[in-house]
Amino acid sequence: MADNEILFGTVLDERFRLTLWEVCQICEVSAEQVAALVDEGVIEVEGEAPSNWRFTASAFERLKIALRLERDLGVNREGTALILDLLEEVNRLRR
Template sequence: MNSHDLLPVHTGTVIEDDSLTLEQLCRACDVQTDWVISLVEESIIEPQGNEIHVWRFSGASLVRVRAALRLQHDLGLNLAGIALALDLMEELEYLRAELRRMGRD
């Protein structure tokens, strides 16, 4: 493996009050617009707004797009597989949080 095989790592804080345009989301994740539109069509992310030119995306969408990218790159999943994997990962996180909460009661 050489340095050309590695994807860049971006770090920072997601601020939920801010929203991103489609262009900003694509730039932040280094992906094509068509790919993000495909994620919307598969209900992997949900924009605010009814038309593409007014879509706004939350910080949670940014996190999901980056996770979807990793799943596609690392595991070769298609969009349906990405949707399923992300849903299962969120469910697992929820159940773990419930177990922690129950342990504190």
């Protein structure tokens, strides 16, 4: 990154919620890909039906990591769930 490069972003807190459509747009994935991760228990959502799903900031972060593990590293869904759980445990222990 150059010294004069400006970065923009949004800080998400736990009051912030994203819909399934917003998550798909931001992550450039299909609703089916996200639903598969939710169905497998990799990602937890609020709401019963996909049209009512809401993703917290922590669920969204977990989703981004899961998609990266699957897309970039070829990790299967079960491996993704395990890695995410271990990463959360490491972060918990560090705190």
